[in-house]
Amino acid sequence: MFSRRIRTGSLALSLLLLFSLLLTACGGETPQPAATPGATTGQEAAPTTGGGDQTPTAGTDTGATATTPADTEATTTAPAGESGGGGTLTVGFAFVTSGDNAVYGNSQRAAAELAIEEINAKGEGPQIKAIFEDTAAKPDQAITVFQKFINNDQVHAIIGPTLSNEARSSDPVAQTAGVPVLAVSNTAGGITDMGDYIFRDSLAEFQVIPETVKQAKEKLNISKVSLLYASDDAFSKSGADVFRTELQKNNIQILSEQTFATADTDYRTQLTQIKGENPDAIVVSALANPAQTILQQARRDVGIDPKVHIIGGNGFNSPAVLKAAGDTAEGLVVGAAWNLNATDELSQQFIKDFNAKNGKDPDQFAAQAYAGVYILHDAATRAEIDGKPLAEARTAIRDALKSTDAVPTVLGPFSFTDKRDANHPPVVQIVKNGAFDILK
């Protein structure tokens, strides 16, 4: 064909350069936010000017907005002039709103905005000033966002980040700075072990999975399974670890373990292997996008019998996944913190309002984000942050969060465990006719 003289030197150099570039770009190259957290501005402004003492007047409000870099995605939901007399609670929301995992973050953001609107309209306690930033599912971007929240925006507390992977990198930043973090979707183990400023209202995988496995064994008669998970993602891997332990505890045989990378889209090879092992069920620990593709490829491309249940972790737990997977999701078993069939009054009202505002049903992530705003606001109200210097207000909120006692939320009356984790029982769901139903 093309016989040619290859200039070896420049080719080798090119390849070297290229591989290093590709490797760094591997996580998907969402553009970084143009806003670099100007540590200098933040620190200089902190001690004396309006940032340190958040007086709830229109003047300070404008001042604070002006210090926010113009190119960030900041929404000030607090009405400019009035406030309920409780001061202003500035909250940074760090959600994934671009890329593969935007399905979670967009749902969380919509729910948080709804909660903020309701709280600010009611006018009890401090008004909430919200700043939303995209963490793009990247740990380094999550750190940048946290630094911006803490130094530039002078937030009282942070809600987020969406993914456990991000939290592992970003939460220590907040812990060191003494800023309370309320995780509303992290489910990996060890999140709250990072420090006494870290809280979560989301049930961890280790709280949900034992119940899922137990009920699957009892109600679906499962005795041997194959395990499939993403080996390069903290959430998926820690979920798989918990599944493994619980399966062994329940004397369920694990026929094989198959892994994939989060960026993969072709799972047919692994699924074909699993099909050959003839399991009673396939246990999958994966984020939403792999989850939906796995369902489709398992049922359609590889042709795994619909009687072989797929048992999933939290990643499967979203109407968006169900919608995308369509009929291939039938029979999927997944544990959750909250279900659309929840009958309590707060949940019913939330579902109605969320639907009216966004034209779709909320998922568990929405419910947890919505509850998170209420829990944080309750703590801030009890902490009486009005007039307190920023650092003191932050600590006061942390202390108030600790003593959270049966706050009414869509998740039920909410309290934290001693280890600052969520404290309420999970529900095990099964997909029937395209919707999550309670497993019976």
Place this chain on the structure above:
Amino acid sequence: MNLSQLPQQLLNGIFSGSIYALFALGYTLVFGVLDILNLAHAAIFMLGATFAWWLVVAQGWPLWLAFVVAVLVSGLLGVLLDRVAFLRLRLRGAPQLSALISSIGMALIFVGLARLLFNAERKQFPYASFPAVFFDIGSLRIRLLDVVILAVSLAMMFGLTYLVRRTSLGRAMRAVAENPRAAALLGVNIDRVIMQTFFIASALGGAAGILYGMSLNSIEPGMGNQVELKGLSIIILGGMGSIPGAMIAGFLIGMVEVLSVVFGGSQLKDALVFVALFLVLLLRPQGIFGARQGRAA
């Protein structure tokens, strides 16, 4: 280790290998003619798929028509790519490294544009936009889609081989590859040949993208990353610039992938591709079909 699914897995390897090969052909063609690595090829792969998806989902076009149009548009994007990223560098006689960097820049722009225009979420062709027909033979399950993909890939590969070997455009391409200056002196319009090369290479890349998106039913701005490294391994394995080499290596890599899973190493799936690459390079540094290094044109 469970071998009961081995025949099925080998088939899976052939099917995914055919798409890898199709993707790598565009790389190898541009490298063969111009001696540069066009790293925007993976972005065109993605744009082809995204554009076809848009035609089907947003415009309601039938799939076959969307395929043809998206392939042509991918080819035109390749021409645009050449005009913007490579032409000026070439005229100035800039080193190959500049062209490489320039193509990375274009790749970033293309991916950014796709995010902007079509957002970053994972997209899917509506189910059964390609008839969901399966042939179940014993424990084997063959999708009609995969058979069609294999046929289209093979047809394109042989078509390309014919084009390069037998047509006057192919002769001009080979002349430019051998020695651009001599080709120009002999009356070959170099600029036009290069433009046509980019059109063909990018059209193949776009076609590979559409087929890949249909096969896995998943299209997103980052999808190029998944095949980019495989494509590079393929052209190195096959011999830089060699068309039959790229085809063979494409199937080889598809096989290595499935076999690594069959023999219990799904953890090592990607790593083993590179192990295979290193092994081949140790034994045959010029690649399977590569010309001996240093051989003068």
